[in-house]
Amino acid sequence: MEYAIETFSLTKIFSDWWGRDRVYAVDDLNLQIRYNEVFGLLGPNGSGKTTTLKMLLGLLYPTKGKTLCLGGDVANPKISARIGFMPEESYLYRYLNARETLDFYGRLFGLPSKLRKMRIEALLDMVGLKAVANRPIGTFSKGMARRIALAQALINDPDLLMLDEPTTGLDPIGTRQIKDLILHLAKRGKTVLLCSHLLADVEDVCDRIAILYGGKIQSEGKVKELLQQTNKKQIITDYISDTALDKIKQIVRDEQADCVITSPMDKLETFFIRTVTTAQQLSSPTSGAISTTKIGHFLAPQAHPENILDELVSTSVSPEVPSKPPTTKQVIPAETPEPKPDEQLLSKLTEQAGPPESKPVVGTKPVEPQVSRKEDVKKSILDSLTGHSSTQKAGGEQTDKPQAGDSGNA
């Protein structure tokens, strides 16, 4: 039980009806994905990523070799109850509306109706489709359907999440959200297998990647180790004077090294998110998805997520709520260096949306219940977005920027 996913010389050969025209879609693949790992499966079109996933999920049978998911066979309902799967296209029932779709999948998991309803609302909130939840999926745009497909994969709070090109068709905010979600899930000890050829996405979230070509692994390893250029260094500073710059240049020259100095560019992603959130704040009408960076509260990283789930289902929530902040306070400084006060607020708010007993807690804050809460959420989104991108990128961009600078240099 060391690995969440393990394949043993997995091979899939497609042949036509006569047994001719053999395609080696997957060729002698040995994958080992540890628990609590975010694993990226990369590769050009037709390299066998989807085929591998289908074999892992029992939708295709291997020509040779075998697979283990969570230490067992996926045909076993006990195993598949812990797996979430988002296919490469959103295969959903066109005649069901968004809420019914999630309800259907929730019932396939045998979730009790109370828990199901709560999760559905949380997920709809998270993917920003609450306003259109009663429209049939057939009328959804590609990205909106994609969001439901994502929500569908998360309804059972899976231990192992398999995402096949999750970000295709999604707007940048959705993409950002999926990436955040993956990080959150990883923080909660979940395992994620991500197939994609959008390298930026993979790079941001994956611990380990494998690059497939022709059904074979061409290269595999930790992202940091694969990408770090140990012979180059990057310094990021706040605004400093030209004289200071000159001094730095001098120092570098003394080391017999080259040096380029530029102002870092904002990522287009950051810019886009800022623009859309501004528009949302001005409440321009949209019939599409409302962009949020919320994570469904039952998926959000917490100290004891399982207990919280139970607490949420049980009706006696009000005595529990005041006791929560201490636990989160204890954990957050220990595990995550950057403080996220907005998210705490956010998850608290979504929690309160469920049970009606939450009023006394609201009373302690200057926030008014129904109408103004929405605004408050939005504000906190904005805060978290801007706060997020500055604090988180500080860590991420250190590995990010050198390449940009280098390519400019070369």
Place this chain on the structure above:
Amino acid sequence: MRSIWAVATNTLKQAVRMKIAVVFIILLIVLLPAMGVSMTGDGTLKGRLQTFVSYGFSLTSFLLSLLTIVVSVYSLTSDIQQKQIYTVLTKPIRRFQLLLGKLLGIILLDVALLVLFSAVIYAIIIYTPKFYKASQAERAQLDNEFFTARAGLIPPEVDVKQEADDTYNKLEETGQLPPDVTDNKISRENYKKNLEQSIKLGKRAVAVGHELVWEFHNVKPLDPNQSFFIRFKYDVSVNPPNLQVFSNWFAGDDRQLKYGAKVQTPIYSFERKDLIRTFHEIEVPADCVAEDGYLAVGFFNALLNNTVVIFPPEDGLEVLYKADTFTANFIRAVFLILFRLIFLACLGILASTFLSFPVAVLFCLTIFFTGIISGFCLESFDYLSKNLSSIYSYTVRPIVQLLPQFDKFSPTKFLVPARLLSWSLLAKVAFSLICIKAVLLWLVALLIFSYKEIAKVIV
């Protein structure tokens, strides 16, 4: 169980929201009342209702059969084609549960529609007589011959093989066999068969001044105060004047006479004059049936006649009695349709486990139509297999036997002549059509589907 139910309700929603069912519903809701008004039959009230029942039931069962085939095939093939099945089967649901859920959904749909339409038909049947003027006699006829469920008893076929053998042996001993047989121009077997035939005919023929008595057991009229009917048809050796036969009939428990005891149940007798080669019914009060269900019916070929009277085999003589109410019979007839639909649903699911939508529909329709003419199919196959090798009769014949026999158990066959469709017959149909044939289909479907590579694309 929960997941089966989830799939079932989803299947129902699909059928409703994709408006597959709507077309059929509208068609029937419009057609049924229209038929109720426009169909007149032979002009009598009874004829009108009989025509309506016949067409109404046939149409309903035909359209629902088509609907069931289309929905059951579409439900699974579209899941596979549009790949929703990827997201469904990766959830904790076993494959047999998915199929079971689909089947359950379709059956629920069928039950709902069947209840709706049979209620419409029933209401029309019940209310039609109230809107039409009819004579007292016509209404009585309606009550006796339509709004009832009559059981029919046919005198049991007598086994005359022994008798034929005896006759043959006697002829052989006395050397009276015809020369054709002794010369082997006619095989002994055939001659024996001819002998049997003629003995059988003799048992149904009555010479002038003679009497023929049939004994029936297990006659169980619903209400002893009502009547039962002796239904008969004459054949003759020589055409009588005016094509009419004079007769004396009697009905009752003739055992009382034999033992010389006091008569406890009445014995009725009727003097009649009837046209030959047409059906006639004699109404007899049911209190003459003995306690233990025994009834004797006697026919006396009156001396006025000039001909031997023959009762043709099968429908020459029958005792009809009211065994149940029309409503109960109607409900059982609806069940008959439901069984048919369940069978078709299983068939549709089986077909869609390995065929694409159009091919699967075609496949099911073929089976459905051969089921409708199964009598013909079985006969022709029997005829063929007589002339072919035993290999043939051991391979093709059992498969042909597995075909559903929709025509043999068509509900109109019972409702139009107001024949009793007994629970035991219903159970028999359920057993053969569902417990054997449908379950067999179901198992094959399960076998195919369990081993199917779902994501394998077949172009």
